[in-house]
Amino acid sequence: MAGAARLTRLVTDPIDVAGLLAGMQTPDCGAVVLFLGTVRNRHAGRPVAGITYHAYARMAETALARIVDELVAATPGLRLAIVHRLGAIPIGEPSVAIAAASPHRPEAYAASRQALERLKAEVPIWKRERYADGGEAWREEEPLGPS
């Protein structure tokens, strides 16, 4: 069933990918691009047992909404959803899901990519990797700037 043209959510339970896709599909969209970022089993060659995601929820919600609003405003016909999961996530499960729907494929592909790249640079969320050998470490990669 089609929902709103834009959706952002932080969740702690497993992401409902099928529900997310169904919410973005409409009869006038001939293209739907689904991106899943999943928890990988190694980082720089070191076996990873799982990742715990932390967020500054207040700012993360605002930043996700800004990204989706700006991409939808810039792209006629685009429908876009970003869901990020927080807390401890096992290997192989999605930490982020992005669904982009548009009348034709170029806009959906482009919006999917832009949404993810902007999420990685603009949203205050952090990974803490738990390694198979017992260690843990924060991953800190993209400095935040003023919005």
Added chain:
Amino acid sequence: MKVRLLAFASAADAVGAPESELELPAGASTAELRDELLRRHPALAALWSRLALAIDGEIQRGNPALHDGAEVALLPPVSGG
């Protein structure tokens, strides 16, 4: 005045708590906040140049004044996705 300090990722480790309260002189600036934090938590010094600082959910540049009850957040480089 009191501000609520939120620290994330490595900044939380350096401060020793993700959330705390800090007493500062009325009208203190973010530079005074920084000096006080580095005095209390020397481990923050190595991180400070990489941190973004948000007041009430907005990232700040320069040296704005704080207000009583402000929510101040220390934000290391992010790694969502």
